[in-house]
Amino acid sequence: MSAETLARPAARRRGGDLAVWLGPLGIAAAVIIALITLAALFAPLIATHDPDIGSVVQRYQGPSAEHLLGTDQSGRDLFSRLLYGARTSLFGAAVVVLLAGGGGAVLALVAAWFGRNVDAFLGRVLDLLFAFPNLLLAILAVAVFGTGLAQVTIALAISYVPYTARVLRSVALRERRLAYVQAAELQGLSGLVVSLRHILPNIVPQILTGAAINFGYAMIDLAALSFLGLGVQPPTADWGLMVSQGKDSLLQGYPQQSMLAGTCIVVAVAAFSVIGERLGGRKAGGRA
Amino acid sequence: MSTTAENVIEISGLCKQFTTGRGRKRRTVRALDDVSLTVADGSCLAVVGESGSGKSTLARVLVGLERADAGEVVLAGRPVAQRPRRAERRARARDVQMVFQDPSGSLNRRRTVEAAIGEVLAAHHRVTGSDARRRIDDLLDQVGLRPAHARALPGELSGGQQQRVAIARALAAEPRVLVLDEAVAALDVSVQAQVLNLLAEIRRARRLTYLFITHDLSVVRQVSDEVVVMRRGQVVERGSTDQVLDHPRHPYTVLLRDSAPRPGWRPRLSINSDISSDTAEAEA
Numbered sequence: 001m002s003a004e005t006l007a008r009p010a011a012r013r014r015g016g017d018l019a020v021w022l023g024p025l026g027i028a029a030a031v032i033i034a035l036i037t038l039a040a041l042f043a044p045l046i047a048t049h050d051p052d053i054g055s056v057v058q059r060y061q062g063p064s065a066e067h068l069l070g071t072d073q074s075g076r077d078l079f080s081r082l083l084y085g086a087r088t089s090l091f092g093a094a095v096v097v098l099l100a101g102g103g104g105a106v107l108a109l110v111a112a113w114f115g116r117n118v119d120a121f122l123g124r125v126l127d128l129l130f131a132f133p134n135l136l137l138a139i140l141a142v143a144v145f146g147t148g149l150a151q152v153t154i155a156l157a158i159s160y161v162p163y164t165a166r167v168l169r170s171v172a173l174r175e176r177r178l179a180y181v182q183a184a185e186l187q188g189l190s191g192l193v194v195s196l197r198h199i200l201p202n203i204v205p206q207i208l209t210g211a212a213i214n215f216g217y218a219m220i221d222l223a224a225l226s227f228l229g230l231g232v233q234p235p236t237a238d239w240g241l242m243v244s245q246g247k248d249s250l251l252q253g254y255p256q257q258s259m260l261a262g263t264c265i266v267v268a269v270a271a272f273s274v275i276g277e278r279l280g281g282r283k284a285g286g287r288a
Numbered sequence: 289m290s291t292t293a294e295n296v297i298e299i300s301g302l303c304k305q306f307t308t309g310r311g312r313k314r315r316t317v318r319a320l321d322d323v324s325l326t327v328a329d330g331s332c333l334a335v336v337g338e339s340g341s342g343k344s345t346l347a348r349v350l351v352g353l354e355r356a357d358a359g360e361v362v363l364a365g366r367p368v369a370q371r372p373r374r375a376e377r378r379a380r381a382r383d384v385q386m387v388f389q390d391p392s393g394s395l396n397r398r399r400t401v402e403a404a405i406g407e408v409l410a411a412h413h414r415v416t417g418s419d420a421r422r423r424i425d426d427l428l429d430q431v432g433l434r435p436a437h438a439r440a441l442p443g444e445l446s447g448g449q450q451q452r453v454a455i456a457r458a459l460a461a462e463p464r465v466l467v468l469d470e471a472v473a474a475l476d477v478s479v480q481a482q483v484l485n486l487l488a489e490i491r492r493a494r495r496l497t498y499l500f501i502t503h504d505l506s507v508v509r510q511v512s513d514e515v516v517v518m519r520r521g522q523v524v525e526r527g528s529t530d531q532v533l534d535h536p537r538h539p540y541t542v543l544l545r546d547s548a549p550r551p552g553w554r555p556r557l558s559i560n561s562d563i564s565s566d567t568a569e570a571e572a
């Protein structure tokens with residue numbers, strides 16, 4: 001028995017191979033996400049103008065030293081509006097992902113722990129929610145509770161729960177059947193303790209992967225709702241709203257606003273989905 | 289001091305059915321069919337049988353992971369409740385602990401050895417801090433591991449080491465009975481022998497009672513005093529290890545013994561099909 005030694009004594013993987021794992025595309029995505037986040041956080045410091053105040057005489061200006069990206073139909077500085085727009089876009093998506101991830105994890109743990117009837121019942125309820133397209137549910141919420149970012153965000157979060165819950169349930173169920181969970185159960189620990197202390201930490205990778213992927217979808221859905229005039233209300237800067245407001249200018253030959261805001265959405269969503277894919281890939285590779 | 293006549297496990301009339309499938313494909317399997325047996329304090333009873341004979345179900349009912357349809361389990365003189373409360377489950381955990389088959393699955397891969405054993409110590413004996421550290425080192429020493437292993441994650445240990453940790457965790461509750469459900473089946477033969485020796489040592493030192501579930505007759509002689517042969521949820525034979533292995537009375541035991549691979553052994557198809565086919569044929 002003395003022949004048995006530690007396979008790798010205390011050599012735990014740190015973040016050294018992070019760059020290798022991300023790859024060039026992943027690094028680019030991570031940098032983009034970092035830049036957007038910094039822009040959103042420090043928007044008041046970086047912005048050259050007040051995003052909501054313009055002057056009519058300066059409308060539809062091209063890029064210049066004064067206005068880095070030009071101005072919109074009301075003479076507001078586009079660069080500053082894009083910076084502030086990142087705030088609402090990121091914040092809304094973050095709240096959706098947080099609520100949907102949290103709600104999905106709770107439902108998954110409950111279904112996995114109790115199994116049988118509870119699992120079957122929750123499955124039916126989720127099927128029911130699946131029947132409603134995300135945007136339809138959000139529009140329904142607006143019809144009942146009125147327009148605004150908060151209403152739309154909560155409605156979207158609820159409509160995202162079935163997706164996260166379904167994925168996490170299957171992972172939690174697999175953990176539930178492993179002997180370490182039964183060993184903990186044998187000690188007379190309560191279901192809550194076993195679920196939170198033992199099962200939850202082991203499904204965190206899947207929670208994070210889902211969050212990164214959903215973040216992109218949530219940004220698109222929130223932008224779409226703002227575009228429809230249901231989410232963020234003018235004059236607040238928001239990428240989706242900016243695409244919508246730039247529509248008329250576009251027809252008049254001034255496409256900057258719609259194109260810039262649209263590009264921001266596309267680039268941000270792409271970056272988040274690349275990172276989500278990497279997280280999912282690591283998980284799949286790490287398990288055999 | 290307990291007498292040898294005292295039974296630490298008394299099982300009577302235990303029944304358990306499983307249903308699989310739905311509608312026309314619905315099947316019921318009798319995993320346990322009126323099983324009664326007793327295990328004397330400080331002895332080791334091996335339960336053998338092919339896959340699906342109900343031996344694992346017996347273990348799971350005994351420790352409380354499955355609920356029996358009928359029958360009674362008396363552990364250390366106390367009847368076990370069908371729907372135990374938390375306190376009763378904790379009390380049972382101090383009577384009986386289990387070591388599972390899959391070494392890697394029976395440890396939480398994100399918790400260190402120290403955390404896994406410490407959790408049991410805290411749950412049952414309210415031992416924490418430096419006391420716990422000492423107890424953990426003690427337990428690791430008993431299962432042949434070094435204090436350095438305490439900070440390791442399960443992924444950094446070999447299969448044999450993982451199973452030693454699982455044994456240490458079970459011992460941390462200071463149970464009277466240890467249920468070993470195919471506990472060495474997933475290990476290499478050489479490691480298997482080491483762990484079996486370790487288990488025998490621990491049993492002597494701690495005066496433990498073992499219920500040793502296995503499909504592998506070759507390990508039975510090494511550990512057990514008595515053997516129970518199970519088939520289709522029923523006990524078909526019981527006796528001392530030597531008697532059952534050398535002079536089996538039941539035809540099924542003979543078949544089981546003769547189908548065990550050993551050096552120079554050639555599978556005889558007729559025997560194999562007999563085992564999985566009907567009783568009548570086998571007993572003819």
